[in-house]
Amino acid sequence: MNIQQILKISADKLRQKNIPSTALDAEVLLLEALSKCADEIPPAPFLKGGVLANDAPRNDNKRLDKNWLYINNNYELNKKEEELFNNFINQRLKHKPVAYILNRKEFYGYDFYVDENVLIPRPETELIVEEVLKILNNDRREQACLFPTIIDIGTGSGCIIISILNELAKNKKDKIIHNAYANDISSEAISTAKINAKKYNLNKKIKFIRNDFEKFLNKKSIYNSNEIIITANLPYVKNDAYKTLSEDIRKYEPKIALTAGRDGLVCIESLVKSVLKIKKKYKQKIYIFIEADPDQMSRIMAISREKLANVNLEIIKDLSGKKRIIKLLYCHPELVEGWKAR
Ligand SMILES: C[S@@+](CC[C@H](N)C(=O)[O-])C[C@H]1O[C@@H](n2cnc3c(N)ncnc32)[C@H](O)[C@@H]1O
Structure with missing residues (x-):
């Protein structure tokens, strides 16, 4: 699944459970999952507009930012990233606040x-x-x-x-x-x-x-x-x-x-x-x-x-x-x- 698809699916799930700020929570949790797995992100594909994804912060041990999500919305998550993100979303579906999921x-x-x-x-x-x-x-x-x-x-x-x-x-x-x-x-x-x-x-x-x-x-x-x-x-x-x-x-x-x-x-x-x-x-x-x-x-x-x-x-x-x-x-x-x- 790519970023755009997984964000939409998880925001919908959160909405069904009456979680406030669904889209924002899904984005923050996805950024965290991707950042934690950053070392394993494969070499970046070309991006829309001819901008190389390598230009975006992804493998530099820093947290990824929201812009990265938007310009890489076709990026296919690997298994580890998807599992970690789903684990975060499942915790959020039980109403656990994002701050406690991220411990930050x-x-x-x-x-x-x-x-x-x-x-x-x-x-x-x-x-x-x-x-x-x-x-x-x-x-x-x-x-x-x-x-x-x-x-x-x-x-x-x-x-x-x-x-x-x-x-x-x-x-x-x-x-x-x-x-x-x-x-x-x-x-x-x-x-x-x-x-x-x-x-x-x-x-x-x-x-x-x-x-x-x-x-x-x-x-x-x-x-x-x-x-x-x-x-x-x-x-x-x-x-x-x-x-x-x-x-x-x-x-x-x-x-x-x-x-x-x-x-x-x-x-x-x-x-x-x-x-x-x-x-x-x-x-x-x-x-x-x-x-x-x-x-x-x-x-x-x-x-x-x-x-x-x-x-x-x-x-x-x-x-x-x-x-x-x-x-x-x-x-x-x-x-x-x-x-x-x-
Ligand atoms: C509203 S929280 C504030 C925590 C932190 N200062 C903040 O602003 O995020 C109140 C804190 O007071 C502590 N507390 C409650 N009753 C207390 C008491 N009688 N003496 C000392 N601390 C107490 C709680 O354990 C809790 O950590």
């Missing part, structure tokens, strides 16, 4: 290893990375001697903290970080995050802590820098809403990464309470970035205002204009006075 998901331009122990990173979470980088890329920070500790709670694949550290390293600013912690209650998630940290050479930089975040945030030893940045994409799906999520999600993504009680706010409320304890005990400047559902924002604002006096709150919208991230900034009054005196 791109987030903030970086490839992350993912498996069924961790949530598949979502594009809206990239906003947290962007907002943290806005703070850290301020050139006046070093003069002000601000060397923060970054704490990523509910780290999952580690996508947030690893992307932040990768971006800082790219701009030669990684030295400004005093400490970096990644915490998760799931030991399997911690193992997956460690794989990603190793991939980006950050396994020595990030300390991984498996624990309930409330217990972890109680540890005095983590507050030994003058600024704390907490990133938190914790579970926030309401119990009832969980039942309405797609089969892909319910069957394959870890429930512990998604649900948080009747109102979906169990974890976020606990986090706000933990911050109250931190702010009573320590004098650091504390930033907290929390991802939540747009419907939950006003409730989170109210809880934060009620529990944390003198906290600055800002809501950050995603690209589609939905309220997605809440940014809290707390400065101990003595610190504020100290700055005024300077």
Whole structure:
């Protein structure tokens, strides 16, 4: 069978099972199957328009791209390629998300290893990375001697903290970080995050802590820098809403990464309470970035205002204009006075 035929047949099969984005999924899975078997692709035939297929990336150990599929749609798959592709399609027909089939998901331009122990990173979470980088890329920070500790709670694949550290390293600013912690209650998630940290050479930089975040945030030893940045994409799906999520999600993504009680706010409320304890005990400047559902924002604002006096709150919208991230900034009054005196 050639590329055009096999793509059509598999997209039809996926459509019959009500899988969303059938054509795209079939293409991505075919590209992966062909790339994995790339060494065995026979010498390229001539292409339409007289362009040699050898010009297209196929045997160079890099992943093939979509253009290659289009210009080579008459390419006959060999047995191994067809078997591997059919194996992928069969997994997708059982609603397994493409990211878990490929064990890969791109987030903030970086490839992350993912498996069924961790949530598949979502594009809206990239906003947290962007907002943290806005703070850290301020050139006046070093003069002000601000060397923060970054704490990523509910780290999952580690996508947030690893992307932040990768971006800082790219701009030669990684030295400004005093400490970096990644915490998760799931030991399997911690193992997956460690794989990603190793991939980006950050396994020595990030300390991984498996624990309930409330217990972890109680540890005095983590507050030994003058600024704390907490990133938190914790579970926030309401119990009832969980039942309405797609089969892909319910069957394959870890429930512990998604649900948080009747109102979906169990974890976020606990986090706000933990911050109250931190702010009573320590004098650091504390930033907290929390991802939540747009419907939950006003409730989170109210809880934060009620529990944390003198906290600055800002809501950050995603690209589609939905309220997605809440940014809290707390400065101990003595610190504020100290700055005024300077
Ligand atoms: C929504 S997922 C986010 C994963 C990752 N940060 C991301 O953005 O893709 C939430 C994560 O929080 C973890 N988690 C749930 N309850 C927790 C708790 N009480 N303490 C620490 N981590 C928790 C889950 O295991 C899961 O990995």
